Amino acid sequence: MSESTFNGDRPIQSQSEDLFGFAALADRIAASLTSQAANKGFVFGLEGKWGSGKSSLLALILARLREMDRAKVAAVEFRPWLIGDRDQLLTALFEDLAKAIAEVQAARGDASGQTKRAAGDVVEQVRSFARHLGPVGKLAGLAGVLVPGASLAGDIIEKIAAAASEQTEGPTLVAQKEKLASALLDLDCRIVVAIDDVDRLEPAEVAELLRLVRSVADFPNVSYLLCYDGLTLAHAIEAGTGVSSGNAYLENIVQTEVAVPRPESFALRRWFTKELETFMTCDQTRVSELQQVIDETGGRVFKNPRAVIRVLDSLRVFWPSVADRVDTPDLVWLRLIAIGSPNFYRWVEGYLVEYAALSSGRIRISDEDQAAQTQALDAALEKDGLTWGALQYELDRHLPGIDLYNLGAEKDSRIFSQGDRRALAQAGKDKRLASPSHARIYFTLVAPADGISELDTVRLVEAAAKGRDAVAAFLVEIDRHRGDAGASKAERLFDQLRFTPHETLTTWPVEVLIEGMVDAADELAKDKGGREWGRPQIWFLMEKLLRQIQAATLARYEAALASAFETGASMGFLTEIFRQETFGHGYYGDRANPHDRLTTAEGYEVARIVMLNRYSELGLDGIEPSPYASLMLYAWSQGGARDDVMQKIAARASNEVWLLRFLQSLYGPRSTLSRGAMETFFASPADVVRKVHSLARDGNQQAGDIIRSFLANNNADEDELEAVFTDWEKSPVEPDNDDGDPEG
Numbered sequence: 001m002s003e004s005t006f007n008g009d010r011p012i013q014s015q016s017e018d019l020f021g022f023a024a025l026a027d028r029i030a031a032s033l034t035s036q037a038a039n040k041g042f043v044f045g046l047e048g049k050w051g052s053g054k055s056s057l058l059a060l061i062l063a064r065l066r067e068m069d070r071a072k073v074a075a076v077e078f079r080p081w082l083i084g085d086r087d088q089l090l091t092a093l094f095e096d097l098a099k100a101i102a103e104v105q106a107a108r109g110d111a112s113g114q115t116k117r118a119a120g121d122v123v124e125q126v127r128s129f130a131r132h133l134g135p136v137g138k139l140a141g142l143a144g145v146l147v148p149g150a151s152l153a154g155d156i157i158e159k160i161a162a163a164a165s166e167q168t169e170g171p172t173l174v175a176q177k178e179k180l181a182s183a184l185l186d187l188d189c190r191i192v193v194a195i196d197d198v199d200r201l202e203p204a205e206v207a208e209l210l211r212l213v214r215s216v217a218d219f220p221n222v223s224y225l226l227c228y229d230g231l232t233l234a235h236a237i238e239a240g241t242g243v244s245s246g247n248a249y250l251e252n253i254v255q256t257e258v259a260v261p262r263p264e265s266f267a268l269r270r271w272f273t274k275e276l277e278t279f280m281t282c283d284q285t286r287v288s289e290l291q292q293v294i295d296e297t298g299g300r301v302f303k304n305p306r307a308v309i310r311v312l313d314s315l316r317v318f319w320p321s322v323a324d325r326v327d328t329p330d331l332v333w334l335r336l337i338a339i340g341s342p343n344f345y346r347w348v349e350g351y352l353v354e355y356a357a358l359s360s361g362r363i364r365i366s367d368e369d370q371a372a373q374t375q376a377l378d379a380a381l382e383k384d385g386l387t388w389g390a391l392q393y394e395l396d397r398h399l400p401g402i403d404l405y406n407l408g409a410e411k412d413s414r415i416f417s418q419g420d421r422r423a424l425a426q427a428g429k430d431k432r433l434a435s436p437s438h439a440r441i442y443f444t445l446v447a448p449a450d451g452i453s454e455l456d457t458v459r460l461v462e463a464a465a466k467g468r469d470a471v472a473a474f475l476v477e478i479d480r481h482r483g484d485a486g487a488s489k490a491e492r493l494f495d496q497l498r499f500t501p502h503e504t505l506t507t508w509p510v511e512v513l514i515e516g517m518v519d520a521a522d523e524l525a526k527d528k529g530g531r532e533w534g535r536p537q538i539w540f541l542m543e544k545l546l547r548q549i550q551a552a553t554l555a556r557y558e559a560a561l562a563s564a565f566e567t568g569a570s571m572g573f574l575t576e577i578f579r580q581e582t583f584g585h586g587y588y589g590d591r592a593n594p595h596d597r598l599t600t601a602e603g604y605e606v607a608r609i610v611m612l613n614r615y616s617e618l619g620l621d622g623i624e625p626s627p628y629a630s631l632m633l634y635a636w637s638q639g640g641a642r643d644d645v646m647q648k649i650a651a652r653a654s655n656e657v658w659l660l661r662f663l664q665s666l667y668g669p670r671s672t673l674s675r676g677a678m679e680t681f682f683a684s685p686a687d688v689v690r691k692v693h694s695l696a697r698d699g700n701q702q703a704g705d706i707i708r709s710f711l712a713n714n715n716a717d718e719d720e721l722e723a724v725f726t727d728w729e730k731s732p733v734e735p736d737n738d739d740g741d742p743e744g
Contacts, residue, residue: 048260051306301340360487450483471516
């Protein structure tokens, strides 16, 4: 089959398409249907589950029958499920049979003009007879008279029409049936009526059809070939007739039943593989994984030929749109479970959406959420007849965050693991289903807006060849693309870049990358809700990339970072790094950490002088409009210019409007005004708070908000404020030793 060939539910039409040896069985069944004694009818059942190949086997049987002597054998393909009104079943069958008899007459060489006209009369008589008989339901009680064979000759049709319309005169129905039997025997032609998908009918229609078959089954030269799923048909019989055992009822109608042979699993998988090779490609390094998917998951899903066809057709739909954008084994695995395990498939889709949001830092998964998702997984597996024990290694190969070794008493920690971020980055490079940048493609054919590919990395390096401005512009441009989880494409890119191998980084223009990244950092942090410990998530990711570059090529990194401190446009990001290093080197506070620094002692000192000069050049008026004003003021003070900063603030504090605005910048919606903050920027902090309290009592709303924040920080009420002042003034002044983030 070619790439564009879709099979759908089309049964095979010729022996050349027979992959499972159905042709030999079809020959035997055709011979059986035509070799029965002529003096009786025959009902043959072809039983098989949905998708087992019944329709394909039936097509081969009909093809064999039509190859026989057309003067002796007529095959009628009756499709009752295409008839919307069950009352039209008998009429439709009569019409098909009349046409078949006309073809037999023509095949016998008696196709003169008169004979053709007679054949046309037969068709019209059949239609007329059906109209006179009325709905099938009205005749259901006339045991033994519902005979589709009555349409086989014009004179018999007339007699049956008369019998149907008789009141009390004329031949009895039993006598009429005997005459029918004689006429059919004289016909000397075996008529096979094939009825596929009997189990697709409504229960009431099943009852009508089987009554019809039962009424004619003992007529000469008429054989019925019924195709059905035995279990489904038995239930329909029970619902349609009210009998207690549908199987027993069916046994009274079907004289011989043959089950469609089930192809071996190996044959189905071999067929699938052969077809897959005609329209899909697979990287040679992933061929063994693809074969494992076909053998393991395919072996579970391929219960019949139709399952193979459905998966192949599904892949034919997806492949043209996702070729070269996904991993072939992952795609085949996903389409297999979509067909074979639909409940599990829906769980996988939901899990990957949540995992993408989790990996972006936009959400947190609580213990309750994790437990609920785990329970949902177990429920989905149970509905599909699967278990965690049987599937756990399969999940680990295809999905992110699967922990096989930490089940726990409640098995809550099997999913949403984030232990191996490096593996997640590799999944992105390999376009795996486990990659948050690629997972959506597997379901929707469209990449997520924040999806990352190798091309994005190439574009970044190409931008670096043009200069720092090109790098910054590229990052700002891709940052506009936001995914469903709220993460931006820039965040996804940095999340992946931080795992770039050292040997690769040494070949990149890292100096320009660092400078361009720093220039764009503040712009990229705008309107970002995700924060790590008070910082924008993207700053956290940038820092991780800096550390990776530092480990890969130290000398080039140090020179680039020094240049970024001196000329970088993002004072917010630079201030974050500078303050972190101020604490890390022990220059301020008591949190020195020699193992977690972005600068050497010499490098920090150079950066300190540079940053203090930049703050001084900006001054209070230049810093105040920045969204990172508080952060910059703390860094300025803690970096060695506390006295200078306090003097500048004191010179402006006499302006009440400015003072209140400045104090409000020292805390945010999720924090309160602390003593330490006041002590960092004021020589007499208690006096400043007293002044603000006085303004609040005079009705200044802004001052009132500041006092309420200060009281909340000190766990005090307003009537305890003076006691707070007294205690404060007795204690030594200690500048704020925390991070100073108004949001933290």
